[in-house]
Amino acid sequence: MSTTLTQIKPLSQPVDLGVEAATFSAQVEAEIDRHLAKYPVMRSAILPLMFIVQRERGYLDPPGVLYLANRLSLRVTDIWEVATFYSMINTSPVGKYHIQVCKTLSCKIRGAGKITEHCSNKLGIKPGETTADGRFTLSEVECLGSCGTAPMFQINFDYHEDLTPEKVDQILGSLA
Amino acid sequence: MSTELINITINGKPFEVPKNSRLIDVCRDKGFDIPSFCYYSDLALQASCRMCLVRIEKMPKLQTSCTITCTDGMVVTTQSEEIEKAQRGMTEFLLANHPLDCPVCDRGGECELQEMTFEWGGLEERFTEQKNYAAERYLSPMVANDPQRCILCKRCTRVCDEWMGEDAIEAGGRGAHTVIGTYLGWLDCSQCGNCIEVCPTGTLLDATYRHQTRPWELAQTISTCNFCSDGCQMSLGSRGGVLMRVVARDRYVNGINGEFLCVKGRFAHPFVNHEDRIKTPLIRYKKGGKLIPATWDDAIKHVAQNLDVVADKYGRDAVGIVGSPRLTNEALYTLQKFATELVGTENYGTTDAYSLKPFFDNLTGQLATHKDIRYAGTILLIGGEPEELQPLTGRQIRQAVRNGGAKLIIVNAVPIRLREQASLFVHIAPGSEDAVALALSGEGDDELAGKKAGISTQQLDAIRQALNSAQGDVVVAFGGELSDDAQALMAQLPARFAADGRRILLHPLPLFNNSVGAYDMGMDNRRPVDMLNSIGETVHALYVAGSFLPEHLHGHEETLEKLEFLVVQELFESETTKYADVVLPVASYAEVDGTFTNNDGFVQRVRQSISPLNQAKPDWVITAQLAQELGVDFGFNLSSSAVFREIGEKVKAYNGMRYPLLKDEQHPIQAKHALAGSSDTSGQLSRLRESVEQLSEPGDKINKTPEVGHELFKIGNLTDKVPQFHLLAGGNPRPDTTRISPLYQITVDANMERETMVAGD
Amino acid sequence: MRIEAIGCEPLQLRRVHLENSRSLDVYRKNGGYEALKKVLDGMSPDDVISEVKKSALRGRGGAGFPTGMKWSFVPKDSPKAKYVVCNADESEPGTFKDRYLMERDPHMLIEGMLIAAYALSSKLTYIYTRGEYRYLIDIMDVAIEEARAAGLVGNNILGSNFSCEVHTHTGAGAYICGEETALLSSLEGMRGHPRMKPPFPAVSGLYASPTVVNNVETLTAVPDIIRMGGEAYQKLGTEKSGGTKLWSVSGHVNLPGVYELPMGYDDMEKFIMEDCQGIPNGKKLKAVIPGGSSVYIMRADQIFGKDVRMDYEGLVAAGSSVGSGGFIVMDETVDIFESTKNLTEFYKHESCGWCTPCREGTDWLVKVFKRIANGDGRPEDAQLMLDLCDNIEGKSFCPLGDAAAWPIQSAIKRFPEDFRKHLSNGNN
Numbered sequence A: 001m002s003t004t005l006t007q008i009k010p011l012s013q014p015v016d017l018g019v020e021a022a023t024f025s026a027q028v029e030a031e032i033d034r035h036l037a038k039y040p041v042m043r044s045a046i047l048p049l050m051f052i053v054q055r056e057r058g059y060l061d062p063p064g065v066l067y068l069a070n071r072l073s074l075r076v077t078d079i080w081e082v083a084t085f086y087s088m089i090n091t092s093p094v095g096k097y098h099i100q101v102c103k104t105l106s107c108k109i110r111g112a113g114k115i116t117e118h119c120s121n122k123l124g125i126k127p128g129e130t131t132a133d134g135r136f137t138l139s140e141v142e143c144l145g146s147c148g149t150a151p152m153f154q155i156n157f158d159y160h161e162d163l164t165p166e167k168v169d170q171i172l173g174s175l176a
Numbered sequence B: 001m002s003t004e005l006i007n008i009t010i011n012g013k014p015f016e017v018p019k020n021s022r023l024i025d026v027c028r029d030k031g032f033d034i035p036s037f038c039y040y041s042d043l044a045l046q047a048s049c050r051m052c053l054v055r056i057e058k059m060p061k062l063q064t065s066c067t068i069t070c071t072d073g074m075v076v077t078t079q080s081e082e083i084e085k086a087q088r089g090m091t092e093f094l095l096a097n098h099p100l101d102c103p104v105c106d107r108g109g110e111c112e113l114q115e116m117t118f119e120w121g122g123l124e125e126r127f128t129e130q131k132n133y134a135a136e137r138y139l140s141p142m143v144a145n146d147p148q149r150c151i152l153c154k155r156c157t158r159v160c161d162e163w164m165g166e167d168a169i170e171a172g173g174r175g176a177h178t179v180i181g182t183y184l185g186w187l188d189c190s191q192c193g194n195c196i197e198v199c200p201t202g203t204l205l206d207a208t209y210r211h212q213t214r215p216w217e218l219a220q221t222i223s224t225c226n227f228c229s230d231g232c233q234m235s236l237g238s239r240g241g242v243l244m245r246v247v248a249r250d251r252y253v254n255g256i257n258g259e260f261l262c263v264k265g266r267f268a269h270p271f272v273n274h275e276d277r278i279k280t281p282l283i284r285y286k287k288g289g290k291l292i293p294a295t296w297d298d299a300i301k302h303v304a305q306n307l308d309v310v311a312d313k314y315g316r317d318a319v320g321i322v323g324s325p326r327l328t329n330e331a332l333y334t335l336q337k338f339a340t341e342l343v344g345t346e347n348y349g350t351t352d353a354y355s356l357k358p359f360f361d362n363l364t365g366q367l368a369t370h371k372d373i374r375y376a377g378t379i380l381l382i383g384g385e386p387e388e389l390q391p392l393t394g395r396q397i398r399q400a401v402r403n404g405g406a407k408l409i410i411v412n413a414v415p416i417r418l419r420e421q422a423s424l425f426v427h428i429a430p431g432s433e434d435a436v437a438l439a440l441s442g443e444g445d446d447e448l449a450g451k452k453a454g455i456s457t458q459q460l461d462a463i464r465q466a467l468n469s470a471q472g473d474v475v476v477a478f479g480g481e482l483s484d485d486a487q488a489l490m491a492q493l494p495a496r497f498a499a500d501g502r503r504i505l506l507h508p509l510p511l512f513n514n515s516v517g518a519y520d521m522g523m524d525n526r527r528p529v530d531m532l533n534s535i536g537e538t539v540h541a542l543y544v545a546g547s548f549l550p551e552h553l554h555g556h557e558e559t560l561e562k563l564e565f566l567v568v569q570e571l572f573e574s575e576t577t578k579y580a581d582v583v584l585p586v587a588s589y590a591e592v593d594g595t596f597t598n599n600d601g602f603v604q605r606v607r608q609s610i611s612p613l614n615q616a617k618p619d620w621v622i623t624a625q626l627a628q629e630l631g632v633d634f635g636f637n638l639s640s641s642a643v644f645r646e647i648g649e650k651v652k653a654y655n656g657m658r659y660p661l662l663k664d665e666q667h668p669i670q671a672k673h674a675l676a677g678s679s680d681t682s683g684q685l686s687r688l689r690e691s692v693e694q695l696s697e698p699g700d701k702i703n704k705t706p707e708v709g710h711e712l713f714k715i716g717n718l719t720d721k722v723p724q725f726h727l728l729a730g731g732n733p734r735p736d737t738t739r740i741s742p743l744y745q746i747t748v749d750a751n752m753e754r755e756t757m758v759a760g761d
Numbered sequence C: 001m002r003i004e005a006i007g008c009e010p011l012q013l014r015r016v017h018l019e020n021s022r023s024l025d026v027y028r029k030n031g032g033y034e035a036l037k038k039v040l041d042g043m044s045p046d047d048v049i050s051e052v053k054k055s056a057l058r059g060r061g062g063a064g065f066p067t068g069m070k071w072s073f074v075p076k077d078s079p080k081a082k083y084v085v086c087n088a089d090e091s092e093p094g095t096f097k098d099r100y101l102m103e104r105d106p107h108m109l110i111e112g113m114l115i116a117a118y119a120l121s122s123k124l125t126y127i128y129t130r131g132e133y134r135y136l137i138d139i140m141d142v143a144i145e146e147a148r149a150a151g152l153v154g155n156n157i158l159g160s161n162f163s164c165e166v167h168t169h170t171g172a173g174a175y176i177c178g179e180e181t182a183l184l185s186s187l188e189g190m191r192g193h194p195r196m197k198p199p200f201p202a203v204s205g206l207y208a209s210p211t212v213v214n215n216v217e218t219l220t221a222v223p224d225i226i227r228m229g230g231e232a233y234q235k236l237g238t239e240k241s242g243g244t245k246l247w248s249v250s251g252h253v254n255l256p257g258v259y260e261l262p263m264g265y266d267d268m269e270k271f272i273m274e275d276c277q278g279i280p281n282g283k284k285l286k287a288v289i290p291g292g293s294s295v296y297i298m299r300a301d302q303i304f305g306k307d308v309r310m311d312y313e314g315l316v317a318a319g320s321s322v323g324s325g326g327f328i329v330m331d332e333t334v335d336i337f338e339s340t341k342n343l344t345e346f347y348k349h350e351s352c353g354w355c356t357p358c359r360e361g362t363d364w365l366v367k368v369f370k371r372i373a374n375g376d377g378r379p380e381d382a383q384l385m386l387d388l389c390d391n392i393e394g395k396s397f398c399p400l401g402d403a404a405a406w407p408i409q410s411a412i413k414r415f416p417e418d419f420r421k422h423l424s425n426g427n428n
């Protein structure tokens, strides 16, 4: 979609991906409506909605993408171009617990490397990998705004700061 | 853009330029070369390649000349050490991850990045790291993609959105991982291939032409498309008697369409060298027998004799003569001359879907050129579906709205895609186009019209208001849905609505490359259906150059059998040749010299790219030889320019035209169609009113927007010969069918559902 | 981790240590929404703007642009809707101040946004928060609902005829969306690419309408400016940089945290060695990046004994800049080649890919850094990197390109030995 907003017009053809669009509970639909209500232009809700679809389906799978395209009357390719730009939007499955270790300078000089290494050994996966049981994905990510409490990681949306190997064991242990 | 002139200085030289003109254009216009990749005239600004850097006094850092509009007193430097270093730097960056194996790239020799690199020279290889890798793939049967070669100028995504309104291809990913592509890698679009055309590198490539020849091995011939009535200019690339590819790249051709072509113009050309071409004259010695190859002499003699026989037996009118609106003006003129001067029959006409006679006979205003459409202030489109049937007109309308802020009013029974751009969409009941024409042309017919079209009288008022209040050019375009009388009234709109500061320009939307020419050449006499109906009655022999359209022939097949003699000039066997007593092989548009006249009224050159295949001959040559055989020398002695010279003398609208005058495709010449002047339309009006009254009450409206390509992809007699079109016939193939190369895909399933030839193919 | 005002009465940090500092009650009991009342009780939009001008408040997002002036660029006569957007994308490495402001004192931001909206006659405002800060979005949503219930958000605020909506919006992991025009593209549901300037957001921003984008800390300063008056606020700082500034301190100090200092605080040495209680384990200070990753790195000897004043002018004089106030301290154990490699990887990862020099340049630079790290360094690599940086700096579409170049340029110039070490015979 090219840049000037005034050019955006609703899509006229229904998209056919050869899959059925995802469906969601009335509750989730209501949540989606609340987001759409915030903006004068539907497309603005694309990121909030992607997070919801991701929460409900694990990642943006084709039915999810199709749902978003229909809901926002965009082309599936418009969903794709946006989804692939943002590092928090997953277009492929991730583990139930996504461990994101901050690797940027302040954390790095405060021992982020050790934390990654520790998780790696503990879970038996390298950064970027997911455990066989699909429970844990380990990633190294850029600055999460916790530089003063380094080293740290985020598991899904939860911050865990001032980490030490012991603390890591505790946290991972506490995850059902 | 204002015409106020301002002073600027470029590299120390003073210039006067229009205020607010774009610096990069000005510099180039004044002869200062400025490199660029992402800048593309009339597309949204991108300013991402950072090649077009210049130094402007009083401004910090170098500036991108593509984003700067000229202001008075501006002092610009386009060449300096600083600028050259920056531009070399950008080129070096672009080359960093770009494969350096130009010899294996289809774009080699036509690549802007390659040329830029040569120009700079001495870009010593400082990049010694591993290049990012991405696999080649096919995005569709037409479009191949080598992501590694992409420099992300995004011309492709912009033409797809801004020209085509399809928005099928986008940039995905981020940073160094940005790729041009689509969701699931499948290009769901009309397959126009314009993304391929505008691609400066070998990233998007013609999948039907991969690894076939090197561009420099191709002979380039500038010619005119032989599909729709827009008349796009194209460059036919041939080698060794084979038409290898069709492009509109501005390095070869600069016509009304710029680098734009549609899927047919660009990809349907393989019919030319198809093995099913009729190779020799064929004679069916007795009805129901087989067609047997014959020599030209025998064939011509045979035809001449039989036409004579019929004429002697039943009189001259018993010989009917029919020409296809696909033929050149030269061919159609010769046919008309043959019919009127030699045979002297009343029964001659074209196979066109509808007649332009009522329109041209009542014309009260100029035809709108495609440029007029792009810069029009208001556009009224009644019926039609240009984005599928006249794609260039479709693009012009879209850009007029998006880049020119034009007001678009669409009156249609179908919510066509273009209505996304419309400021007013009047959704009428199917088949009620005439009602709207009536309301616009008559007085006090709004009640009736509104009722029959299933719309409010306010909507009709709004349309009239828009026309009456419009400033600048108003373009009225309309499709073939309108009846003869309605078209006659359309032709009278300029007389009704034109005013000071408001021109009303007309843009008919006929379906064929030479529909307009067929009228101009005087072939538009009897309608194909009338002709078919009079078979057995008045008509007993038919001489058909081309074939009848299926929708006309449908139900008349057996009447063709009733003919005592049928001779057909064709490229391929068709429904019509089935019943022919003689079939004569003709040369395709790529094999002949001549002219087509488009819906702008532009008379544009068709040029021979390859010599006629097998024993094929140009239509007009055959007709002339037939005349010879019948004892009349047309005096063309085998030169199409001689035919056109006679057209220039005999056809009023073409007075004084000669091939040399049509040489430059950048400055096409418009036929001077006679203006009828405001005439009494009461006759047409009352007839139209009656027929509108006859219209049944509006039922349900059509609410589904047709799929992209629903017309473009239909299989016709020509596209039938192109395997890729069969893949598209059922709509764009699904993603899973495109993982492998089209070279595999195009093993065509014989019993695949096929739609028969439609008008517009 | 410490949250403290030094050398001035806590202003922005006034409430952060109170119990339930998040709640509307506590906020109001401690002067909250007084400024909004004052504004609605008879200040005109222009009055508000001129107070902000007097305060010499400069944008805290990094660019340091005078806020009052930015506000005055919004065309009053424009018939289009006007928007106020809070930039809470806080992604500049070393920066985490906005996070604590929103976590501890969300109503201060809401009040700031409402006053800005009033000054710019905007009825619709958004807080664009980086996606990783999900818990802050939840906090803000709660606070907004609290405020709405109390008639502070929505229609006829505090019974006046001023109505205004405040909405949260989530980013999804893209540093570039902190750049104001990219932020607006993102808020419109597009890829987060920056846009051409001009037109500037003040004229054509969100939905092609006049828009003001301000950092969290900038907006949270507004209520105090109104409360105490522009001049009083300015006097807390220097003539050109009014008020107080939050510094996010991280790295090798004994007391990292968020510090509120008066603009013009001197000096940096005292700040590091005393206020932050110096370098852990008796190590020596080696380098400081004072304004977030996008500014020049400083050598210890550019700080010690140099009375570096901590404000815009002072830091420029000292050879760096305030930026976002992300104050990263590095001791002698840090290899500046490594730290620069780390930041370059960040910029490569965050380059939006729009323009050639940043997209290809950062990719190339990272490859060079990695090769060198693998022991294949060549003496000429330093020159190569400087030249690549020169081809990026000032030629990229948006400032991210420059931001990627500066750390490298300054590191190679100021810590040549750390690079030489790797280049001469590699590091093996």
Ligand SMILES: Cc1cc2nc3c(=O)[nH]c(=O)nc-3n(C[C@H](O)[C@H](O)[C@H](O)COP(=O)(O)O)c2cc1C
Pocket (backbone or CB within 6 Å): C058, C059, C060, C061, C062, C063, C064, C065, C067, C087, C088, C089, C090, C091, C092, C175, C176, C177, C178, C179, C180, C181, C213, C214, C215, C216, C218, C219, C398, C399, C400, C403
């Ligand atoms: C690459 C880049 C990243 C930026 N990131 C942020 C950010 O995370 N938060 C922020 O407030 N400003 C950021 N900015 C500055 C904004 O562009 C803009 O100047 C600021 O939001 C204006 O608000 P202010 O005047 O209150 O500082 C960034 C700028 C650039 C070029």
Ligand code: SF4
Pocket (backbone or CB within 6 Å): C176, C194, C350, C351, C352, C353, C354, C355, C356, C358, C359, C396, C397, C398, C399, C400, C401, C402
């Ligand atoms: S400098 Fe260019 S590529 Fe980098 S972030 Fe800005 S626009 Fe994107």
Ligand code: FES
Pocket (backbone or CB within 6 Å): B035, B036, B037, B038, B039, B046, B047, B048, B049, B050, B051, B052, B053, B064, B065, B066, B067
């Ligand atoms: S042409 Fe100006 S930046 Fe690409």
